[in-house]
Amino acid sequence: MTRPLQTTVFVLMFALASTALVRTQEKEKAPATVTPLKVQVVIARYQGEKKISSMPYLLTMNVGQHSNLRMGTQIPVSRTSVDSRPGDSKAPPPPDAIQYRDVGTNIDCSATALDDGRFQVGISVDDSSVYGDEQAGIPKNPSFRSFRTVNSMVLRNGETFQFTAATDKVTGETVRVDVTLTVLK
Numbered sequence: 001m002t003r004p005l006q007t008t009v010f011v012l013m014f015a016l017a018s019t020a021l022v023r024t025q026e027k028e029k030a031p032a033t034v035t036p037l038k039v040q041v042v043i044a045r046y047q048g049e050k051k052i053s054s055m056p057y058l059l060t061m062n063v064g065q066h067s068n069l070r071m072g073t074q075i076p077v078s079r080t081s082v083d084s085r086p087g088d089s090k091a092p093p094p095p096d097a098i099q100y101r102d103v104g105t106n107i108d109c110s111a112t113a114l115d116d117g118r119f120q121v122g123i124s125v126d127d128s129s130v131y132g133d134e135q136a137g138i139p140k141n142p143s144f145r146s147f148r149t150v151n152s153m154v155l156r157n158g159e160t161f162q163f164t165a166a167t168d169k170v171t172g173e174t175v176r177v178d179v180t181l182t183v184l185k
Contacts, residue, residue, distance in 0.1 A: 035063040036184040037119070039109050041163075043127055043147075046174045057105065060184070063113045072104015075130060077142065101144065103128045111181075114154065122152040123163060125177055131170075147175050155181040 037060065044054040061067035076098050108124040131143035149164045163177040 035113060037061055037063060037111050038182040038184055039067070039111070039121060039123075040180040040182070041107055041109075041123065041125065042178045042180075043105070043125065044176045044178070046176065047172065052173070055105070057107055059107065059109050061109065061111060063111050063119065066108065066110045068109075069105070069107040072102055072106075072128075074100040075103055075142065077101050103130060103144065118154050118156055119181060120152055120154050121179065121181060122150075123177075123179060124150040125163075127175075145170075149177065153179065155179070157181065157183040 039059045039061070041057045041059070042054060043057070045052050057069055057071075059067040059069055077100070078098060104127075106124075106126040108122075110122045112120045112122075114120055126146070126148045128144055128146040131145050145168065147166065149166075151163060153161050153163065155161055158181070160178055160180040163179045165174060165176045167174045
């Protein structure tokens with residue numbers, strides 16, 4: 001081989017090797033497949049078999065990520081102060097101290113892809129309310145009810161599963177939490 005031919009072959013081989021290296025690096029940099037999900041959480045309350053409320057919540061996320069929902073309000077609660085000066089009836093009573101208590105719904109959700117189109121869905125639900133809040137107004141000394149649960153389940157696209165159910169020992173109400181998974185296209 002002559003010197004100019006050797007140089008041409010070397011340059012050609014170098015160009016082909018460089019192109020193959022760049023293509024390999026591009027494939028490595030290609031983003032992983034992102035799978036968007038929609039998770040519907042329904043918190044329903046029953047008195048016996050009669051449904052008395054149903055509250056749906058919708059969270060969206062990508063597989064491998066977390067989604068959080070915080071919805072609620074702060075309720076003022078009076079805390080009566082005790083007068084530390086007994087026998088002084090002319091002194092005005094001390095003012096009531098006001099504290100605020102958070103009530104509402106907090107949901108945390110995560111999802112991991114498994115094989116065969118299944119997903120492991122982790123859910124945490126924290127739901128609180130003022131007892132008897134169906135009535136108008138908040139009583140001066142309200143009672144609060146709360147419901148907390150943490151668990152995970154395996155679901156397929158379009159599948160609904162009863163996440164948990166529990167009965168309140170004071171009211172007899174049963175709380176049921178249903179979770180539906182939908183893979184978004």
